[in-house]
Amino acid sequence: MGTANNSKETGRRAFLKKATVAGLGTSLVGTGIANLSGEGNPLSSVQPETKKTGKKSFSLFRKEYETIDDAYEISPDYQRMDQKNIIFGRWGWDPKYYKPGGRGISFLLKDASEVPNPNEHLKGYGPVEHALGRxxxxxxxxxxxxSNSGLANTGPLNDWDKFSNPKRKEPYIFESLEEAKKYVKRAALFLGADEVGIAPYDERWVYTKQFDVESVLLDGVAPEDAPxxxxxxxxxxxxxxxxxxxxxxxxxxxxxxxxxxxxxxEYSHMTEVSHKVAVFLNQLGYKAIPAGNDVGVSIPIAIQAGLxxxxxxxxxxxxxxxxxxxxxxxxxDLELPPDKPISFGVQDFCVKCKKCAEACPSNxxxxxxxxxxxxxxxxxxxNPGVKKWYQNNERCFSQWEKMGVAxxxxxxxxxxxxxxxxVHFLSEMVVSAPVGRDIARQLDDAFGYGKLGPQYVDAFWNKED
Ligand code: SF4
Ligand code: SF4
Incomplete structure (x- = not known):
């Protein structure tokens, strides 16, 4: 990784000179200062397991759709998003967030370890947690x-020139499209993805343009002069x-x-695994662009991929x-048969639940x-035009600024x-039945899920496996 900066420069600058790219949902989410937990859960003996596991949901009402437009109402007037307007793109030019000579939202930049931590006195915000975060x-x-701020082609692991020019000139020909899909999905899981799906290419989710926030924040370029x-x-x-x-x-x-x-x-895993999958494709003679939050909006792509x-x-x-x-x-550029968008009761349950909205410290x-x-x-x-609940990214981000962490x-x-x-199984079963949705949230509360706060800091550090 010692050549990261040089590679980043050549890769990104070259991209900005040569390239001309192209957002359903953007949303900020990450962690909270509020102690919402409350101790003394009488059902603590059924606290969820904390290992990484997971199965496909049990849902009597699971549906598959042919396309995302069958699953969601999307306006014919929907306009692609400019990366400049996503909240993290605005650090570099919007007076609401950009401070001349400043470094943007410093806790999210790579040199954040040099920035004083305003909440260091709070449990869970100390030097050890901070070091783990870095x-x-x-x-x-x-x-x-x-790439977390939506900026593409910034370093050795998402270098567009490299991954667009595989050394193997004659692409490996799979026996069938389905066979290609099987190998690609299995490789992605082996390389570290937790789930993988295939989406069709849909330009609507690709950013129209990108703003070089890095040149403003790290190189001191004036916003009006930034690419x-x-x-x-x-x-x-x-x-x-x-x-x-x-x-x-x-x-x-x-x-x-x-x-x-x-x-x-997970941002690091996103970077590393998408990079490795691009290498896999390159080795087979196919071109690839690995991306995290950059290049386009991930949520509709994941929906199209059936995730x-x-x-x-x-x-x-x-x-x-x-x-x-x-x-x-x-x-x-490898043609793969797409997976199908799914529903398994989430939106129907969200109509009744509202737990996230009631708990959000910034409304x-x-x-x-x-x-x-x-x-x-x-x-x-x-960005309007998709039937969904819209998160107010500006309010959300103000909370992140207050906390000094996501x-x-x-x-x-x-x-x-x-x-x-x-318990997961039971809850999902209730969620899956319309008659049970009214009581599902209460059931979830009763089982003690969704608790959070600094009382779990020691549990994290004392965990042995
Ligand atoms: S401020 Fe609200 S929307 Fe943002 S991450 Fe926190 S709870 Fe979620
Ligand atoms: S907390 Fe409830 S309303 Fe919010 S996303 Fe989860 S299920 Fe939906």
Whole structure:
């Protein structure tokens, strides 16, 4: 990783000179300062297992759809998103967030360890948690820095030139498209993805342009002089391989620095695994663009790949790992038969549940009963045209600034934040039956799920396996 900076420079600059690319949902989620837990759970003996496990959901009402447009209402007037307008893109130019001569939201930049930690006196926010967080970010920061803010082609692990020019000139020919899909999916799981699915290439989810926030924040370029380039792929994309990465349950519920670390670790896995899948494709003579939050919006791609359903809090609920997932993808010229979008009761349950919206410390999550084609608020970071609940990214991000780490209260309190066990099974069964939805949330509360706060910090550090 010693050549990360040089590679980043050549790769990204070259891209910005040569390229001209192209967002359904963007949402911020991560961890919280509020202690929402309350001790003394009488049902503590049925606290969920904390190992990484997970099965496909048991749902009597599981459905498959041919396309995302069959599963969701998407306006014909839907417009692709400019990466400049996502909340992290705004660090570099929007006076609301950009401070001349400043470094943006410093806790999310790679040199954040040099920045004083304002909450160091709070349990779970100390130097040890902070150090763990920086270590967890390392794969992302060295391999594809600022891809978390939607900036593509920034480092050795997401270098467009490299992955668009495989050394093997004659692509390996699989016996069939289905065989190619089988090998690619198995390889992705072996290389570290928690779930993998195949989406068709759909330009609607690709950013129109990207703004070089890094040159502003790290190189001191004035926002008005920073590149803001249309992006276009250096090859014809035929398929998108989508992945989920499960966040650690114990770290997430401890909140503060540990919750931040749980997100950070998956950002590193996103970077590393998408890179490795791109290498796999290159070795077979196919072109690939590995991406985390960059290049396009991950949630609709993951939906198209059959990995889950969008939720009230604006994130994907994975069928296998629930609310605790991060997403990545690889664009490739290898033709692969797409998987099908699914539903397994999440949106129907969200109508009744509202736990995330009630727990959110910045009131960033809609309390409206039904989803809508337009957000209830005005924000350039919320792209209208898809029927869903819109998260107010500006309010959410203000909470992150206050905490000095990413917040993930919503992910943690969500009833889908649980590890597979009999309670999970029981809850899902109730969720799956319309008659049971009214009581499912109460059931979830009664079983003691969704608890979070600094009382779990010691449990995290004392865990032995
Ligand atoms: S939406 Fe609310 S609860 Fe979720 S991460 Fe943002 S501030 Fe935290
Ligand atoms: S907490 Fe409830 S309303 Fe919010 S996303 Fe999870 S299931 Fe949906």
């Amino acid at each position: 270590a967890a970010w390392a794969g992302h920061d060295e391999g594809a820095p600022l 803001h380039e249309e992006i276009k792929f250096p090859f014809e994309v035929k398929s998108v391989i989508a992945f989920t990465f499960e966040m650690d349950y114990d770290a997430l519920r401890a909140q503060g620095g540990l919750s931040d670390a749980s997100a950070a670790l 889950g359903e969008i939720s009230r809090m604006g994130t994907l609920i994975s069928e296998k790992h629930g609310s605790r997932v991060r997403l990545a993808k690889v664009f490739t 960033a999550i809609s309390l409206e009963d039904e989803p809508s084609l337009n957000p209830e608020f005005n924000s350039i970071s919320s 917040c993930g209260v919503c992910l943690t309190v969500c009833p889908y934040n649980k590890i597979d066990n009999w």
